[in-house]
Amino acid sequence: MKNLLSKKLGLLILTTTLPFLILLKDADLTNKDSLIYTLGSITGFVGTVTLLWQFILGTRFASKWISNDQSSLLKLHKNLGIYGTLFVFAHPILERVARFTDPSWILKITFINEIEKHISFGRIALILIMIIWISSAALRGKIKYRPWLYIHYLSYPAMLMVFLHALDIGHVLESYPIIKFGWLLAMFSYIALLASRLLFAAGYFKQKFEVESINKISKDIYEISLNILVDPEAFQFSPGQYIYLQLKSFGESHPFSIVSYNDGTLKLAFKAYGDFTNRLSGLTSGSIVYIDGAYGNFTEQSQDKDLSKLIIAGGIGATPFVTFINEFGTSDDLLIYSCRYEDEFIQEQEISKKLDKNFVKIVTENKATQRLSLTKLKKILKQRNFHPDGSHVLLCGSNRFMKDVRQMLIKLGFDKDVIFTEEFSF
Ligand SMILES: Cc1cc2nc3c(=O)[nH]c(=O)nc-3n(C[C@H](O)[C@H](O)[C@H](O)COP(=O)(O)OP(=O)(O)OC[C@H]3O[C@@H](n4cnc5c(N)ncnc54)[C@H](O)[C@@H]3O)c2cc1C
Secondary structure, rough: HEEEEEEEHHHHHHHHHHHHHHHHHHOOOHHHHHHHHHHHHHHHHHHHHHHHHHHHHHHHHHHHOOOOOOOOOHHHHHHHHHHHHHHHHHHHHHHHHHOOOHHHHOOOOOOHHHHHHHHHHHHHHHHHHHHHHHHHHHHHOOEEEEEEEEHHHHHHHHHHHHHHOOOHHHHHOOOOOOOOHHHHHHHHHHHHHHHHHHHHHHHOOEEEEEEEEEEOOOOOOOEEEEEEEOOHHOOOOOOOOOOEEEEEOOOOOEEEEOOOEOOOOEEEEEEEEHHHHHHOOOOOOOOEEEEEEEEOOOHHHHHHOOOEEEEEEHHHHOHHHHHHHHHHHOOOEEEEEEEEEHHHOOOOHHHHHHHHHEEEEEEEOOOOOOOOOOHHHHHHHHHHHOOOEEEEEEOOOHHHHHHHHHHHHOOOOOOHHHEEOOOOOO
């Protein structure tokens, strides 16, 4: 499903870059310089289209019309950023070779005349895109989330510079009215998207909720209840989905799985982890927050009561399962829910109601119940007579937990294709 979406979108993106091959029509393919010059133009256009797609896929406001699966869209956005950007880098290199200038020409910012001014818009864009690319492709694991995010915002001015760069220089836009039309259309679409994105960040097109209560259930786990301020029907979700929550206009938006939504009351559970979740834990009754969503398709293929389901949750990774078990769980399904301490389990009663004896609780800090291992998992499945054939596995927890459990499941004979996971970071 996820692969299919990526393949279809990949094909669509590829198709939107193909029209630029028309430039080859006028190139003298037997002449090396002519070919390099044309390839320079093509890589510039293809790079821009790639950047625009990247922007669309990274903008929830727009990308939700393509798919609800933000995680797959963001993965594609990331891959386009890492690999598609190589066209952007190839463009000035080929242009320089075609113009017989020295390498320093590529980054020489000067505004001495109209042509140089427009070339320099491209140079500024190139520098900004290089900074973003290095921070994402090479340093993402080494720098913290926020510095990386702020560097990412450089893409806004970079894109504007890219569009301005091609106007009034070169003959391509003048010689091919259709390409000029496409270019202007892309530029105005970008400006419209940017404006919508700003409005979205300001809180427009989102639902306002008021905090009803916030309860600390363990050292760092909280449950929060929020009441919608408009018609309860205005918010819809499917079990396993998540929302983005924003504490104030132009503040950060963070994803949280929906624990439940009934009669206009939305329940979430979270672990106070870093800056945002600590601020969230400090909210008081009556505070207003902005919410957009719901997003995601984690449980979509497993929403069938006749299907036997093995659900494995690690710590706060149980949140997507509460409503799912309530709506689609049966006593044939099996939940293995592991937390470090006894007081960290959320909505225990709600969950155990449906699953009866098939709710296996593991408290890892308790010596009596060992942490989940291959031997333990095998034993649990055997005791409960749970067989891999024809079943689905739903897995959510820390990345480390999911990686370990996934390996165990594969060793126990579960097919990779029936193991569905939800990552709590993009
Ligand atoms: C689909 C999904 C559902 C989630 N559901 C829950 C839940 O039900 N309960 C819960 O406690 N946590 C949930 N999370 C995780 C939660 O969003 C992060 O713990 C939180 O955003 C961390 O922010 P922070 O500032 O407190 O911590 P930080 O220390 O700033 O961030 C910790 C890590 O969280 C990730 N992160 C931070 N901000 C974002 C963001 N805006 N988008 C995506 N990832 C981000 C980054 O990998 C970062 O390194 C979910 C995450 C995702 C992607």
